Amino acid sequence: MSVTPTRDRQAERREATRREIVDAAWDIARRDGLAAVTLREVAARIGMRSPSLYTHFESKNAIYDAMFGQAWSEYLQVCEDIEPSIPKQVRKALLVMVSTFVEFALADQARFQLMNQRMVVDFEPTPQSYAPSLQVMALFRKRLALIGVAADADADLCVAIVGGLIDAQLANDPGGQRWIRQLPRAMDMFADEVRLPGPRLRSKR
Amino acid sequence: MSVTPTRDRQAERREATRREIVDAAWDIARRDGLAAVTLREVAARIGMRSPSLYTHFESKNAIYDAMFGQAWSEYLQVCEDIEPSIPKQVRKALLVMVSTFVEFALADQARFQLMNQRMVVDFEPTPQSYAPSLQVMALFRKRLALIGVAADADADLCVAIVGGLIDAQLANDPGGQRWIRQLPRAMDMFADEVRLPGPRLRSKR
DNA sequence: GTCTATACACCGATAGAC
DNA sequence: GTCTATCGGTGTATAGAC
Numbered sequence: 001m002s003v004t005p006t007r008d009r010q011a012e013r014r015e016a017t018r019r020e021i022v023d024a025a026w027d028i029a030r031r032d033g034l035a036a037v038t039l040r041e042v043a044a045r046i047g048m049r050s051p052s053l054y055t056h057f058e059s060k061n062a063i064y065d066a067m068f069g070q071a072w073s074e075y076l077q078v079c080e081d082i083e084p085s086i087p088k089q090v091r092k093a094l095l096v097m098v099s100t101f102v103e104f105a106l107a108d109q110a111r112f113q114l115m116n117q118r119m120v121v122d123f124e125p126t127p128q129s130y131a132p133s134l135q136v137m138a139l140f141r142k143r144l145a146l147i148g149v150a151a152d153a154d155a156d157l158c159v160a161i162v163g164g165l166i167d168a169q170l171a172n173d174p175g176g177q178r179w180i181r182q183l184p185r186a187m188d189m190f191a192d193e194v195r196l197p198g199p200r201l202r203s204k205r
Numbered sequence: 206m207s208v209t210p211t212r213d214r215q216a217e218r219r220e221a222t223r224r225e226i227v228d229a230a231w232d233i234a235r236r237d238g239l240a241a242v243t244l245r246e247v248a249a250r251i252g253m254r255s256p257s258l259y260t261h262f263e264s265k266n267a268i269y270d271a272m273f274g275q276a277w278s279e280y281l282q283v284c285e286d287i288e289p290s291i292p293k294q295v296r297k298a299l300l301v302m303v304s305t306f307v308e309f310a311l312a313d314q315a316r317f318q319l320m321n322q323r324m325v326v327d328f329e330p331t332p333q334s335y336a337p338s339l340q341v342m343a344l345f346r347k348r349l350a351l352i353g354v355a356a357d358a359d360a361d362l363c364v365a366i367v368g369g370l371i372d373a374q375l376a377n378d379p380g381g382q383r384w385i386r387q388l389p390r391a392m393d394m395f396a397d398e399v400r401l402p403g404p405r406l407r408s409k410r
Numbered sequence: 411g412t413c414t415a416t417a418c419a420c421c422g423a424t425a426g427a428c
Numbered sequence: 429g430t431c432t433a434t435c436g437g438t439g440t441a442t443a444g445a446c
Contacts, residue, residue: 017429033326035326035327038420038421038422039421039422039423040420040421040422048430048431049430049431049432050421050422050423051423051424051425051430051431051432051433052429052430052431054422054423054424055429055430056429059422059423060421060422060423117322117323118322118324118376119323119324119326121238121240121324122240153387156373156383156384156387157387157390157391157394159369159373160366160369160370160372160373160384160387160391161365161366161369161391162369163369163372163373164364164365164366164367164368164369164370164372165365165369167365167368167369167372168361168364168365168368171323178361179361179365182358182361182362182365185362185398186362186365186366188398189362189394189395189397189398190394192394192397192398193390193393193394193397193409195409204398204400215411219411222412243437243438243439244438244439244440245437245438245439253413253414254413254414254415255439255440256413256414256415256416256440256441256442257412257413257414259440259441260411260412260413261412264439264440265439265440
């Protein structure tokens with residue numbers, strides 16, 4: 001009579017190998033950029049030949065897909081670990097939310113390019129990998145509503161402003177502060193637009 | 206005694222061929238995206254073999270470089286053809302400036318990706334091709350100053366907002382209006398921040 | 411000078427042996 | 429599951445024909 005084992009050692013091993021592959025790809029991406037990731041180097045780093053990767057991922061884009069899902073899941077975790085701030089200082093709460101994202105984005109440029117820019121040309125995330133990014137957006141909207149910003153259009157505008165600042169920063173002054181230092185000012189501007197109460201984060205000149 | 210011809214027919218022919226190459230590359234980029242441009246297809250379209258392109262451009266990126274410079278030169282021409290609006294309605298003038306850019310950007314997505322996103326990975330524009338984009342930015346700052354927005358930081362913020370809206374539009378709702386329809390509102394928000402006078406372009410709710 | 415033919419090194423992906 | 433061998437594709441280099 002066959003007995004069902006409590007642990008599927010084979011599945012665990014497979015998952016460990018998939019993780020090794022993804023980690024190696026991140027190493028290369030952080031070192032030389034997302035586009036520098038090649039199957040041959042990924043394989044070499046974990047002691048394999050490139051065709052063997054196809055046992056674990058059906059294509060190179062499937063590896064990017066796993067990286068995409070992992071990055072957004074990590075950021076979702078970061079958001080959930082932060083207690084939603086009290087509505088006492090709503091502008092401070094807004095700044096904390098967007099600063100968290102900015103910090104996460106600037107900390108790893110390759111990761112940000114994969115998450116938010118369409119840096120890998122023929123890559124479209126699968127619904128499964130896209131899910132955590134939708135969860136992040138839903139959580140952001142929920143917390144915006146908590147401090148009094150309920151309209152979808154308002155959240156859209158906020159996301160566009162923050163994204164625009166990050167893009168400009170990375171494109172024109174990578175490693176610098178020229179655009180990002182305007183984040184508190186930009187959030188004051190946005191808060192004024194949506195009539196958030198409270199003192200400004202920065203004075204107007 | 207040798208006579209210097211008034212026209213250099215050979216140089217004219219060379220320039221015409223370069224133009225043919227660039228035009229063919231634009232056709233492919235508009236059809237299938239920037240990344241779909243291959244030297245073999247560019248060459249085939251103008252009745253050449255791919256190595257022959259190296260007579261006219263030193264690399265594929267040199268073709269992208271020519272396209273980059275051409276796109277920004279065209280936009281510079283568009284800007285110069287528009288009379289700087291009277292400072293009577295400064296908010297209207299601001300909206301006209303940014304709308305011109307948005308319209309140009311959304312009209313040709315491949316062109317916008319080349320001009321403003323870092324879509325081609327290993328491509329850095331040469332100083333010569335970068336020049337017209339600097340001219341555009343200088344003209345934009347000058348006209349902003351004419352309507353009362355003099356600080357560099359203000360222009361940076363404006364550029365980031367508009368860029369963020371365009372990026373979000375193209376990434377999340379290509380062909381739609383969800384983000385771009387907020388442009389007048391965003392410019393009112395910006396105008397309020399920099400204390401531009403005049404009635405709002407859109408009412409606040 | 412202009413173009414072709416050929417070749418190289420690299421890429422992602424596939425087939426099939428073990 | 430991993431290997432070797434190979435395929436069709438890429439950008440690019442170069443020798444040589446005209």
